């Protein structure tokens with residue numbers, strides 16, 4: 001957590017003011033327009049507006065290679081919950097009935113795309129019209145605009161918008177706006193309006209989908225393969241096909257399991273693989289079932305559900321006792337279970353396997369020495385369940401999601417939050433990656449949504465309807481704000497605009513202290529926490545979110561990024577200092593940073609060491625001995641470390 005000096009993006013007052021004013025102006029206009037009738041659009045000019053903008057966007061993305069030079073600026077904090085009922089339960093409406101700046105709760109809009117899609121860094125938009133023909137309107141998908149790596153709006157032609165939100169863009173143009181991807185249901189183009197006169201026709205359709213899916217899979221187009229298999233499955237599972245040819249649905253499900261596995265949609269991969277099982281004893285069926293168990297096992301492994309994975313691979317071995325892949329997996333699972341239970345990691349092997357191309361470790365989280373409980377004044381916290389000697393590992397947490405600086409998904413944005421009037425630099429790419437992962441793995445939604453965030457949503461915690469998983473993207477944004485962390489520059493290429501960031505769902509319960517009792521380190525995407533002093537059973541674990549030795553700067557960062565005032569023993573002592581003493585100390589700390597940058601300890605002459613000693617003494621004298629009896633003197637740390645190394649050389 002926290003950003004280093006090099007990674008700080010500075011914004012001029014004027015730029016900040018401009019962002020603030022634009023957002024405030026839009027918010028004001030929106031509230032003035034609330035409930036007013038919509039101005040109809042001219043369909044022809046709407047189409048040419050979108051076509052022109054789409055060409056421009058294509059050209060820009062070709063020139064900038066898809067990555068903008070400047071940070072996008074986004075307004076955040078105007079939260080609203082996603083629709084939590086199935087589209088079938090909503091009452092249909094027409095574009096012409098839309099009211100300005102209104103969430104049309106309880107309603108649904110069936111639309112079709114009527115223009116090319118304009119794909120921009122933080123949003124996509126297009127023109128749409130009523131499915132049966134009628135009024136044209138603009139539709140904008142904000143931030144979470146892709147699925148299976150494809151732009152959602154480009155993905156299909158027919159959509160249902162659940163509980164449509166009609167508002168203004170930041171440029172003041174009327175638009176249907178989607179912030180939660182679950183509010184947009186894409187309908188299959190191939191199936192819309194399709195009926196089958198006979199079993200044969202339905203079977204033929206499903207078989208064609210299956211072979212089309214196979215072709216797409218061969219071409220590596222996973223999104224298209226998924227779509228074709230899904231169409232095929234929808235029909236193959238209907239009674240007219242499944243009663244006469246149940247194996248067709250099994251075959252398609254088995255193939256879709258592989259696509260889901262490759263898309264890291266592990267939940268659906270397991271469901272598909274299980275649905276494909278024949279349970280028959282002939283060699284061909286045993287072979288197919290063995291394949292299905294392998295896919296289910298790999299998916300469970302991907303979710304970190306090692307006990308389930310073990311069971312699937314053992315079932316596979318019963319059908320194919322000599323299968324090498326299954327036995328390799330079973331060995332890996334034994335290692336993961338050992339890591340989980342005892343924290344016994346083979347560090348050499350883990351580190352040797354890491355590279356920029358393979359930045360994720362194949363390791364399990366080790367959390368059996370800790371538990372989560374209430375922490376007075378701090379929400380919940382993490383506590384040790386046994387005594388842990390100094391230097392020993394407290395826990396290791398394999399990140400739930402990481403976006404590396406070198407990933408194309410890395411995206412940092414400047415956000416203006418209307419709730420607290422603050423501008424922040426946010427790892428938007430990480431929020432997007434988490435939403436994507438949860439969309440493909442709804443079994444993980446509760447685990448992430450349990451983390452602390454300012455916005456709690458509607459409190460219903462509905463995670464699925466018949467239309468699919470529901471992910472409240474505003475909650476994810478707030479959770480990432482308060483729990484995301486930097487992974488450091490492990491593989492190079494990290495900068496202010498593309499920091500490597502991640503979310504750990506265990507370490508996220510650890511509170512901050514400026515006098516922490518643990519320190520954290522990263523091995524790839526595994527966060528390793530060690531005790532910096534002996535910890536007694538039942539003690540709360542703390543690490544430092546921000547180590548700035550300057551009291552004011554540290555408190556400001558803790559308030560802006562994490563929303564709290566720190567009352568740890570160090571902050572209590574520093575708060576009682578005279579502000580002029582604190583200022584002097586901060587100046588001396590700056591001088592010592594500068595000194596350390598200028599003078600290398602390995603080449604230091606006696607006179608230089610003397611200067612360092614004088615600086616250290618001056619810093620020490622800013623501390624009241626009584627108040628700082630048991631409290632670290634942070635400002636002197638850098639120069640003291642330098643002195644220790646330089647003196648040891650003599």
Ligand SMILES: C[S@@+](CC[C@H](N)C(=O)[O-])C[C@H]1O[C@@H](n2cnc3c(N)ncnc32)[C@H](O)[C@@H]1O
Nearest residue numbers: 378379380452482483508509510511512562564
């Ligand atoms: C990463 S979470 C830590 C777990 C959190 N306490 C919870 O209940 O889930 C960060 C949030 O915890 C709270 N927090 C962490 N350290 C704190 C402290 N020293 N004093 C007060 N609140 C703290 C703040 O609300 C912060 O935004």
